[in-house]
Structure formats: C-alpha cells, structure tokens
Amino acid sequence: MTTTTQQASGRIAELSAELRRLNRLYYLENKSAVADAEYDRMLAELQELERAFPELALPDSPTQTVGAPPRSSFAAVEHFQPMLSLESKVEFDVVADLFKRLEQAGRAEAELLAQPKIDGLSVELVYRQGLFSIGSTRGDGAVGEDITPNLRTLADIPGHLPDAPERVVVRGEVYMDREGFLELNRGLVERGGEGFANPRNAAAGSLRQLDPTVTATRPLRFFPFELSNADELGMATDWEALKQLEAWGFPSHPIYKDFFRSPLFVKGVHTYYAQERDELIFEIDGVVIKVDDLALRREMGARSRTPRWAVAWKFPPRQEQTQVRDVVVQVGRTGKLTPVALMMPVDVGGVTVSRATLHNFEIVRNLDVRIGDTVRIVRAGDVIPKVVEVVKKGEPRGDLLEPPANCPVCDTPVEQAQKVVRHTKNGTEREVGANHICPNHIACPAQIKGALQHYSSRGAMDIEGLGEKRVVQLMEQGLLTDLLSLYRLAGHREELENLEGWGELSTDNLLKSIEATRGAPLARFLYALGIPNVGEATARDLANDLGSYHKVTQATEEELVAVSGVGREVAASILEFFGREQSRQMADALAAEVNPAEVQGAGKKKDLPWEGKSVVFTGALEGLSREDAAEMVRSLGGKVSSSVSKKTSMVVAGADPGSKADKARELGVEMIDLEEFLRLAGGATEKTDDDAPEDIPGPLFALREE
16 A cells, blocks of 8 residues: 555654654663564664655654763763664564675675674773773763773673773763662562663663662673774774773673674574574674774765664564562562563563463462473463463482572561452352462562552652652651551651761652542542552542442441452452451541542542543653643543544644554544533533543553552
8 A cells, every 4th residue: 555645744744753752762761662673674664764754754763873862860961972772673684785785885895894783881981091980871972971980880881991002082881780680670579679671771771770889799801893083093994903902801702703704604693693592691682793994984974863884683572471580579569479580581462571470389389480490471351471381301400499488688587368258148259379478568678669669659658759769768867667657757857968978959849749649539548558459440430430448448347348440359459458456447547647538429420421432542642741631531431542433532633643543544533632621621620610530540650569
C-alpha cells in the first residue's frame, strides 16, 4: 500500500517521539525499555521514511543525533571529537555495505579489525601530560557528563601514563562482568531491592552516582576501544594505537590481533563469538568490524550519527531460554518470602530479563529448578517475568532451595501462611498454604521499606521526593522507622537539611507533600495501607460502598463480600489485616493523622456517563499528561485502550497524531480533538453537590511486589 504524505508525517512524528523517549531512558536513566532489535527496527523505519519524504525530516530527528542531552546534575564536557554511534544490524547486510564502501574508495583489500561489542557505557578519558584529568559520558555525542571522580575509582583506568605526550584521548566501555553483576543483583534482591535488568544498566547506574564512594563499591571494569587522537600522535593504524594503550597499562583483548579481508572470515568471527558469548566474562551483543588504516578512515568520513568506516554486526536476540545462576529469597512489603531466580540476561518479548519470580517454595519444588539449570521464561500478562519449566538440568547441579527457618532480613522465625479452603455456615475453613511469611511486620526492615515506598507512591498518598533511595537513606539515619514516623519528620527539619543530597528546599518540599496527605480521599488511604489483595480499584469500591474508615474496619465478612469487586478471598485478607493487632494499631494511628475524607452518599449506585465507553489517545496532549487524561476517562466510567478497533468508542487526537488516527478513519471510529475531549469530559462531570463523586485516585504508580 502506498504511503501518503500525511501518513508519513504522522508516522515520522510518532517514531521520532518514541525514539527520543527510548534514548532518554537508555542514556540518562539507564533503562532498556525495548530490545535492541526493536529499537534498530524503529530507527531503520524512520530512516526509510525520511529517505522517501526528505521534506518531512525533523531538524532534531533521532536519525541525526546520538544519545541524549546530559543531565544538569553533572557538569558538561565537550568531547575531543563527536562520539558517534555505530550502524548496527542483526543481518549480514551491514557488513556487506561496509565492503561496498571500501570498493567505492578503491580499497577493497584494506585491512580490518574485529572486536567483541561489549554492552556497556561509552566514556571518553582525557590525559594531560600523562595524568588522567577528565572523564565523561557520551551524552548527546558532542557534549557529555563529567564523571571524573567516579571513573577514578576504576582499577582498569590508569591514573598516570608513563612517557605519554601532552594530550591523550581514550575511548572505551565501562562494563560489569558477569560474576560482578550477579553478586550485585544478589545483594540488591536479598535486601528487598529490584535489581538491575542487565549488566549495561548496572554499569551506567553505578557510574552516574553523585557519590563516588558508591561507585567504588560496584564491580566496574574498563575496555578501551580507541585512541581518539592517534593520528595527532603520529600513528598510522588503529592496531598500532591499541598496542600503545596496552603498553600504557590499559587492559586489552586478543581479538585485536585478528586481521581479515574477506566476508567469509567476518562470518567465521561472528559465528565464533555467537557460540562463545556465554563463556566470556562480559556481556556482548555483537561484533564490531572497523577499518584499521587511520588515513582511510578520514577519507571515508562519517554520517551525522555513524562513521562510514565501522559497523556492528549484532547477534539475534536470545529469547525465552536462559541459565539460572543463583536463587535467592526476597522479603516483600507484606512479609511474603519469594524465591527469585537470578539468570543470564535474556530478551523476552522485547524486554531484557535477568531475574524472575518463582512465587513460592511449592513451585520451586514442582519445577525442580536449581542453580545451573537452563529454564524457559515467559512474561505473565506481558509484565512479570516467571520461570515456567526446566529445559535442561545443569552439570553440576545445585541443591533444591528450601524455605528458610528464619527471615533472611531480620532473622525472625518464618511462618507458613494459611489459605481459604471453603466457606460454610459455621465460618471460613483454612489450611496451611504454599506461601511463607515473616510475621515481624512492624520491625522487619524489608517490610518497612516496602511499606514506606508503597504508602508514598503516586497511586497512594503521592508523597513527592520520597523514592527508594531516600527511603533507604532516612531509614539508615533512624529518621524513618515505620509509616507513622513520616508524620514525625517535621520535628527533624534541621537533621534533614544537613543530610547529603538534601537542603532547605528539598526538605521543605517533602514536608509540604507529607502535610498535603491530611484529608486525603478514603480510597487513596485504604490503598496506601497496603492491605493484601486490595489494589486501587478494590480500595475505590470499598470507599464508595462503605464510605468511612471506621465502617471498613468494622465490616463483617458478609458486608465486605457485598461490596462490588470484593470476593471471599479479598474479604478474608481485609479481615485478617485489621484483625492483626500490630497492623490495626498502625492503621488506626495513621487514620488519626490523616483523617481520610469520608465519601458522601456511599453505597448509592452512581450513574457514570461514559460507562462502557472505550477511549484511545494519540498524539501529544498539550497541557495534559496521558495519566491525567486516562484518569478523567476512568472517573467517568470509561476505560482507556492502547489500540483502535471496531469496539473503540472514540479516539482523542492531540498534536501530531500517529497511525492510530489513520486506523480510526479506516474503521469509521469517532475522532475528536483535545479541546472537544475536555469539553465533553467537563460537561459530563457537571453534577449537583449531592451527586458529586469523591476525588478519584491518580494513575497506578505503586511498586509491585513480586
């Protein structure tokens, strides 16, 4: 089908926006939101559209830029020369194109070098008169972030180069080897943290620490791949420059010694590393092929974002099967002990996975999963990765993980949870279930940390400035000991202001945000308490039907089951939560501090005007976040969908709408602009004071316990 100019314009805008978002996540937040292959596919599609419609190419197109602008928290550093990206593909075409360019330059017999493409963070090091003076990240390619103090902590980076000229500029990858990554993730998970998705994210996150002493504790390595000013120093080849780096004390790798001139040899090297990649100490995602002759490199030149003299031939993404390297126990917010498998990173549905839940010890036994086994991974509901079967038993094979007798965090004796079996006239029958819990809810650090993060999250009490790092910091300082201690922080203003990374403004903002939780909607408060099996929707149903905190806590099982969306299992969780003395005391004390707003007219059926409607958003919604727009739809009884179908009620088109708008026209679905949406939503919500619904909680942003 022929692409029209209008369709191309919308798709270019959509792809550009998504690629910029992915670049920000990857280069600034150390997150890989999609697999490399998917990123490369989108970039290739954008390049093809821009070639077909050059007049539509945006000035700041991702095809013309590298990386993302540096963070303001680090000083800016202008690079010696632009730090370009590499043209990369999974197909051999990328290498064939390089050979064509060499033929066009009359240098088909030019010597090339190959090296493994280490999956790390690119940095530039500048030495002055032999001394390491400044180190920076790639940034946007032209300007990076000054991370010199952090780089000084790496043993692989020499502080002094013997007999070096006045200026030396080195580029390379900071990475984390497999064992170091595994050990770091093991510690993070055992302490209740999330762990890093892959070694690249771990290395990038470690390098961007504002405190170099944190970086120093991370197992970071350095791999040099270029002496950027080699020709300035009188060198003729990359090989000569790399040998000089080795002589100065930088680490090297034998692949530098592989010279070749034929496609057959390139394929041989690629096949070798594809087969051996799991045996290397570091993660690689392909092989870099580059021209050795520096003069020929200058002659071939570069495009806006990639050199013409080097390419990366990527490996196909590894999918679904990977090896278990360790199995650890994580203590969640509710005290549940969850076995977690730490694995070789693998791509599953476009997301890199290095850890997966095993849910409980009964599943561990049923799967018979052990360290060293090769397992198959799926993402449940496209969200939570889990192990579904052992494909191959390891040799040697580890012991089967058994439930610990004591909590690995606080050493309290572990209990086996009970589960509902059936309901009778005489009450609810229960039996011991598969889950194990730490009953030390008010003093177990892992549970307190999780509870504080959940209570402060956006979908709950929305306390800004209290993310995971600050929760941990304040717990270590003894300023946060439980949920109630949040409301005692105002008495520790001076201590807060003097903490590292804090100040008068950040302290003031936090305390104001905590104070703003007073009088919060009942639904938010109930969700914030972290009652097992009570999510945002259930909390909203409880608030709408029962109306007050007191009525929720006093409700019988039958009264709870009568609430829309509450079944026997959820009712049992609520009764157990408020029936446990320590959790009830904490909840009552918090309710006294917050005084959650009661719901007027609770229990009455509300006539929501958009009940059953399905709404899709496309394009930029100026002045309105997607989360807020979605909440407006939900508050009116509708639901938000990510794709257009015949069942879609309406499509809201913002600025630069994408392919969803085309789909809506094709199917004849009603399409309105943002102004009309706001008018309809505002008009639909015009009610009398007696009928006005309570404030609706914001979008889901709570930390998920796995």
